[in-house]
Amino acid sequence: MSSTTSPTSMRTHHCGELRTEHIGQTVSLCGWVGRRREHGAALAFVDVRDHTGITQCVVDNNVDVRSEYVVRITGVVRARPEGTVNANIPTGEIEVGECVVEVLRTAEPPPFPIDARADDVDENTRLQYRYLDLRRERMQRNIRTRAAINSAIRRSMEGQGFVEVETPMLVPSTPEGAREFLVPSRKDPGSFYALPQSPQLFKQLLMVGGIDRYYQIARCLRDEDLRADRQYEFMQLDAEMSFVTQDDVLEAISEAVMAAAEAITGERPPAIERITWREAMERFGVDKPDLRFGMELVELTDAFGSTEFKAFAGAASIKGICASGRAEEFGRNKLDQLTDRAKQIGAKGLVWMRVSTDGALESPVTKFLTEGEQAAVLLRLGAQPGDLILIVADEWETTCDVLGTLRNDLGRPPVFEGPYRYVWVTEFPLFVGVDKETGRPKPGHHPFCRPHPDDVDKFESDPLSVRALAYDLVLNGWELGSGSIRIHEPELQRKVFSVLGISPEEADRKFGFFLRPFEYGAPPHGGFAFGIDRLVAILAGEENIREVIAFPKTQSGSDLMTGAPTPPDPRQLADLGIRTLPPKS
Ligand code: ASP
Secondary structure, eight states, X not given: OOGGGOOOSSOSSOTTOOOGGGTTOEEEEEEEEEEEEEETTTEEEEEEEETTEEEEEEEETTSOOOTTOEEEEEEEEEEOOTTOOOTTSTTTTEEEEEEEEEEEEOOOOOSSOSSGXXXXXXXXXXXXXXXXXXXXXXXXXXXXXXXHHHHHHHHHHHHTTOEEOOOOSSBOOOOSSSOOOEEEOSSSTTOEEEOOSOSHHHHHHHHHTTOOEEEEEEEXXXXXXXXXXXXXXXXXXXXXXXXXXXXXXXXXXXXXXXHHHHHHHSSOOOOOEEEEHHHHHHHHSSSSOOTTSOOOOEEOGGGGTTOOOTTTTTOSEEEEEEETTOTTTOOHHHHHHHHHHHHHHTOSOOEEEEEOTTSOEESTTGGGSOHHHHHHHHHHHTOOTTOEEEEEEEOHHHHHHHHHHHHHHHHOOOTTOSSOOEEEEEOOBSEEEEOTTTOSEEESSOXXXXXXXXXXXXXXXXXXXXXBSEEEEEETTEEEEEEEEBOOOHHHHHHHHHHTTOOHHHHHHHHHHHHGXXXXXXXXXXXXXXXXXXXXXXXXXXXXXXXGSSSOOOTTSOOTTTOOSOOOOHHHHXXXXXXXXXXXX
């Protein structure tokens, strides 16, 4: 905290600012009362606290100040007597004496201590009293880290010629994949706005509008189940650029992310590496690979090409992972748990093998494997005595999915633990799987992603093999965000809609407002958006994005401080022409 912000009409310094160089000065500090300790019969030590730290003040014992009272203390800075210096705090060499205390406001005793001890308090209590929780050092640090990241991103984007444009919050429903929040229209009863899942359509229209480079730190809303890295409302750095290829977009966004990281860690991350989606799946089994640890998936399909072992024979894909030195840790119970986990994810089974001290494989299945097959397993996985090997034989997607999950379960450090490993994952599939209801392919991301030019001829014959010019940015196994080069030709857009089973009439009805403008000369364009909450959480050393959001919702979507959501006033509903059903019992 720079001292230029300290003086106001009420104070001369912040509470974390005084050092020995201030000895002899008369100062005024404002803040909250922290700890109070008796100091003989006549005096008391009172810690006064603001967001910069605490200062010990020696006050008359008759002064009635208690925890969290808001005070202004004026006194003289002096050295602490020998032997009482506190090396743990930056103001530990001084104290303020001869104090005059003004109580600006009394306070009720807080429901939890306003210091690190509150980390052990039930999170619901912290959220209920978030305004008190926010007074704590950890939360102050997180909120300020967030502000520093936003500021670095803005500087970087503006330095790169991006123009900040705000887009509306009341929008039509759009097909971005998540469930939307709806807002009833009073003027047009029975009609609803949606809250934006992202500014996607508007930012593309800004490109039609000649804005060239748009950005916004945008609020996005998605009605999805909440978890550690997901809230109903979240903030994205949202960007779109005209006349660009994928490389231009990746470079611009990398620049903003690196500037943000540098602002917090003091170090500029190395150039962000890139891998294709296919490679990410083959090597890590997931599309958001955590590159901080090895244990990569190893190809074994051909090693079992003529195997007699039933579980492997004829399997489309056989892969294994080797958990180094973990054999002993996994007794029967834990192996059964791993097998159950594999089955939950969709595997038919899980083969495990331990490497014994003499380098041989120990497993209930070794008797079905030839010596050559066993040797291939050991060699390809580079297995050493004491290692645990896990093998899955299944469809390619299932094999990757199961081993990718087990790899993360077994090896993944907490998300915030360094080193920070950023990676661009490119060439995502344009479509993923088939919708059970419509029998049509489902869009891999949103339906505005551009098909890879090399795959356009497979569009109708083999849509599931078509790659998109779509990419994700991943940090330590968390997806930070996604983007793509877009379709700027209405004919191609209609073709994608038709593969998705959206008829031209439906497309015009639902997205006419988006498709028609493209008839007026849309430039080639592409963009990206990444979740600021996630980036901040990782750089702030937090595992849950709630810790870096001033007023988050709980896992079940409620705001414990305000009580939202609440039943509306019947009059409001009447105005909107809405009648609600009784809650489901
Ligand atoms: N709108 C997309 C999202 O929120 C990002 C993009 O394609 O630019 O995931």
